[in-house]
Amino acid sequence: MxxxxxxxxxxxxxxxxxxxxxxxxxxxxxxxxxxxxxxxxxxxxxxxxxxxxxxxxxxxxxxxxxxxxxxxxxxxxxxxxxxxxxxxxxxxxxxxxxxxxxxxxxxxxxxxxxxxxxxxxxxxxxxxxxxxxxxxxxxxxxxxxxxxIQPDSLFPATTNALGNAGAPNVIRIFSDFQCPYCKQLWDTALVGWKAKPAEYRVLHHQFPLSFHKNAFAAAEASECAGAQGKFGAYADVLFARFSEWTPQAAPAANTSFNAYAKTAGLNATTFKLCLGSHSKKASVDAQFAAGKRVAVQGTPTVFLNGVKLADYTDAEELATAQAITTAKPxxxxxxxxxxxxxx
Structure with missing residues (x-):
């Protein structure tokens, strides 16, 4: 409080x-x-x-x-x-x-x-x-x-980015791979944002919820994919295979995550070593902690240029956030x- x-x-x-x-x-x-x-x-x-x-x-x-x-x-x-x-x-x-x-x-x-x-x-x-x-x-x-309006300095560092680095609008998504609403965002709104890379830079931040049993491991897996420059491709596979790995026990889910690395075009050996060593755990923890600092309470939570959106599907709300944050001053x-x- x-x-x-x-x-x-x-x-x-x-x-x-x-x-x-x-x-x-x-x-x-x-x-x-x-x-x-x-x-x-x-x-x-x-x-x-x-x-x-x-x-x-x-x-x-x-x-x-x-x-x-x-x-x-x-x-x-x-x-x-x-x-x-x-x-x-x-x-x-x-x-x-x-x-x-x-x-x-x-x-x-x-x-x-x-x-x-x-x-x-x-x-x-x-x-x-x-x-x-x-x-x-x-x-x-x-x-x-x-x-x-949250300054960029308060958000966690991430290399999980889509779109051009110089895009005027930065969308930050705090997401959980086991969250069905996050899958919905990935399959709908994100498609439109990805289609306009010169207008939108989309940054993905890990926020795995504790009651989703495989969410943290999935976040680690996506970070391992990101280390090979393949975060987007791997996230596509995770959400496409959502109904497959989400109900699995942890050992089976881990096997699935390793199998998905090949599907996403990753070096499977490097990926397996990364996931098995939990070398990305600290990064996931840091992103989650940073999300709490900017009052993220659930997933997906979306910010546009530092403005927390009540409804990321509302075109008028997005236009308003863009207008107030890109104006001079x-x-x-x-x-x-x-x-x-x-x-």
Whole structure:
């Protein structure tokens, strides 16, 4: 459980229950849709700025989409700050009183004095930043809710790549070879991405789930294939023979994995030595651990240019992620600059 979850769970007991809707319910919408929410009705809009008295709400818009909502309000105007957060989360008016109660709680304010930037919930798709500055009449809330765009540095290293290295869009897939939904992705969406190597660079990250008995060994096998530059060919065979090896006991599955090496055009002797020595175990472990750090909870989990996708089959969602991450400046740059003042 991360620090924000601890803070917000405490907040739930103070009246926030029901307010924690996924932020992307409203983030990544066109700016007009964000402004049209009933929760923001008390504010006067002027472009991407909304005001009420001394409160200012700023919508960060990149690629025509709202990627962040910043509220600057006096300590006594906690309601205004709460309205901004609920607008980012797409939450209804009925949650306002609970969130205001949270902002007015002395314990929460003490935490806010130090400032924090954390993920909103366990999905890791969004961020919330809170900082309370000044004293007395000068005390002000600074609250920011934004899309969480993961930098390349947080993802695990992998040589399991398809597409051109210079492609403008990087798709990262955390996958489990024994996961039927991963097979579905490989057989459908991946076909389209592979057909556009100049547009998409696809990186495969190992995330074998513990309840799939042969998944870890399959991941090791694919890494051994990758060491020979044949990851894609071997993965094709693993998914094509899915119904064959997935129900097998471990010894039989191991025999199958070695047989598939020849089918995929690998040096069978080199492959067998690699698989038998478990020389790729550390790599699989490292990729799994890195996946946990970027809030991967199941498979397949897909990121496009650092944006965690709710539905990788949704063409509009993919187009939106591309638009906000390839714009100049990109959403990652805009959000990163905002967050500097909270750290």
């Amino acid at each position: 991360n620090r924000t979850n601890t803070i917000l769970i405490q907040a739930v007991s103070l009246g926030l229950l029901g307010a924690l809707a996924p932020a992307q319910a409203q983030l990544l919408q066109p700016v007009a849709a964000t402004q049209a929410q009933a929760i923001l009705k008390p504010f006067a809009p002027a472009g991407t700025i909304l005001t009420r008295g001394t409160t200012k709400i700023t919508l960060d818009v990149v690629g025509g989409r709202t990627v962040g909502v910043l509220a600057e309000a006096s300590l006594g105007n906690a309601e205004d700050a709460a309205r901004a957060v609920l607008a980012a989360w797409g939450s209804p008016e009925e949650n306002l009183a609970g969130l205001v109660k949270t902002f007015n709680d002395p314990k929460f304010q003490a935490t806010a004095r130090a400032g924090f930037v954390e993920t909103t919930d366990d999905s890791g798709a969004d961020l919330i930043a809170v900082k309370l500055t000044g004293t007395g009449a000068a005390a002000r809330w600074n609250v920011y809710a934004a899309v969480n 990109s959403a990652g740059t805009v959000i990163g600059q905002r967050l500097q003042s909270f750290r």
